Amino acid sequence: MQLAILIVLILIAVLIAPWLIGVAIAAAAVYGVYLVAAAALAGVAFVVAVIWVLFIDKGRKEKPEEIHGERKSCRHCQVEMAVSATHCKNCGQSCT
Known part of the structure; x- marks a missing residue:
């Protein structure tokens, strides 16, 4: 309709x-x-x-990097990394 x-x-x-x-x-x-x-x-x-x-x-x-053995934290961004690392992969700062 x-x-x-x-x-x-x-x-x-x-x-x-x-x-x-x-x-x-x-x-x-x-x-x-x-x-x-x-x-x-x-x-x-x-x-x-x-x-x-x-x-x-x-x-x-x-995938994040797998860290075997001892670890340390970056003093700038607090990301964990291997003790042998000299620079942080996250922030690029020197960690020595």
Whole structure:
């Protein structure tokens, strides 16, 4: 029933103001451009996410260095390291 009312209202509007057809076509075109832009943005976001996961995030998941034997802490950043280490791998400061 609501669809029939909508169709009747559209027909009345077109009969009273035929220029509304042009407005409707323009609105559909603008909406189409909006949809294409939204789809392109989603595609770019997907590609960036894939690149991020495959290349950039991979370096952050490296396993920490396993230290066997005696350990000491860096006096600058408190990271544990081997006693034989002369520079901290975390902050780069000299630990001698």
